[in-house]
Amino acid sequence: MLENASALRPKLVIVEGIMGSGKSTTVLRTADRLTAAGFRCVGITEGTTPHPIRFDWNMPWEEVDLAHLMESSIAKWRAFIDRISTSETVHIIDGQLFHGNFTSIFLIEAGKDALRNYVRSVLAAIDPMQPMLIYFRQNDVGDAIRWIASQRGNAWVQYQTDWKLTSPYAIRRGLSGLDGLIELYRDYRAITDQLFAELDVPKVSIENSRRDWPKYHAIIDHALL
Numbered sequence: 001m002l003e004n005a006s007a008l009r010p011k012l013v014i015v016e017g018i019m020g021s022g023k024s025t026t027v028l029r030t031a032d033r034l035t036a037a038g039f040r041c042v043g044i045t046e047g048t049t050p051h052p053i054r055f056d057w058n059m060p061w062e063e064v065d066l067a068h069l070m071e072s073s074i075a076k077w078r079a080f081i082d083r084i085s086t087s088e089t090v091h092i093i094d095g096q097l098f099h100g101n102f103t104s105i106f107l108i109e110a111g112k113d114a115l116r117n118y119v120r121s122v123l124a125a126i127d128p129m130q131p132m133l134i135y136f137r138q139n140d141v142g143d144a145i146r147w148i149a150s151q152r153g154n155a156w157v158q159y160q161t162d163w164k165l166t167s168p169y170a171i172r173r174g175l176s177g178l179d180g181l182i183e184l185y186r187d188y189r190a191i192t193d194q195l196f197a198e199l200d201v202p203k204v205s206i207e208n209s210r211r212d213w214p215k216y217h218a219i220i221d222h223a224l225l
Contacts, residue, residue: 009039009224010202011084012129013092016099016192017136018185019160020148022208022216026134027094030220037225040089046099052080053093054100061167066108070118073101077125085128097122097133098192106188107167119195133203134220135196141189142182144209149178157181 013030015023024045031043044052055072057064077096084091096102097119105118123131138144149157157178164184165175175184196205204223206216 009090010130010132011088011090012126012131013090013134013224014095014097014131015092015134015136016095016097016196017208018138018141018144018189019099020144020151021136021138022211022213023094023099023136026136026216026220027092029217030224031090031092033217033221034090034092034224040087041092042089043092043094045094052083053077053096057104061108064104064108066105066110066114069101069108070105070110070114070121073105074118074121074125077122081125081129091129098195103164103188106191107164107169109169109172112191112194115191116195116198119199123199123201131201132223133196133199133201134223135192135203135205136208136216137189137193137205138209139207140209141186145182145185146178 015026015030017023024047027043027045031041034041046054053076055069055076057069102115102118106115110118161177161181164170165177165180169187170176170180170184173183175181196203202223204219206219208216
C-alpha cells in the first residue's frame with residue numbers, strides 16, 4: 001500500500017511564507033514525520049550549504065542583470081530536478097518558489113507579469129515531481145514582521161533593511177527602517193497571494209498568526225500522509 005501511495009503523493013513539497021513564518025522548522029519537522037511514516041525524505045532549509053536550488057549572487061543591486069538572474073535561477077531548478085527525478089526520495093524545500101531568488105527578482109522591480117512568468121517556468125521545471133505547496137500567511141503582515149523582529153533582534157532588522165531597502169524597489173518608493181520593510185512585504189505578499197491563488201498544483205494555505213503549531217502540523221500531516 002505504501003508503494004502505491006508513494007506514486008500518488010508529491011515527491012517535492014515547498015513550504016512558503018514571508019520571513020519568520022516558520023518555514024525552516026516546518027521543513028525539518030515534516031521531513032521527520034514522513035521518514036517516521038516510512039518514506040525516504042530529505043529537508044532542505046534556506047541555510048543548507050551549498051544550496052542546491054538558490055542561485056547566489058554578490059554584487060550591488062544596480063549591477064544585477066534581471067534576465068540573467070531569472071534564467072540562472074530557473075536553470076538551478078532544472079538542474080536540481082534532473083538530479084532527483086528518478087529518486088523515490090521526497091524533498092521538502094524551504095521557500096525557493098516565492099522566497100529566495102523570487103524575492104530578489106521582485107526587488108529589482110521585475111513587475112507582476114515577469115514574476116508570474118518566472119513562477120510558471122519554475123512550475124514547469126518541477127512538474128515531474130508532482131509538487132505540493134504549503135503556504136503560510138498572516139492576515140496582518142505588519143504584526144508578523146514586528147513579532148519576528150522582536151524575536152531576532154536589532155542586528156537582524158539592520159541586516160534586512162541594509163539589504164532589501166537599498167534595492168531599486170525600495171529606493172523608488174522611499175522606504176526606510178522597519179516601517180519601510182513592512183510596507184515592502186505588504187506589497188510582496190499581495191503579489192504572492194495572487195500568484196498562489198492562480199497556481200494549478202496541490203496546495204494548502206495556513207493562516208498561522210496564532211502560532212498554534214500542533215493545529216498547523218495536523219493540517220500538513222493530513223495533506224501528506
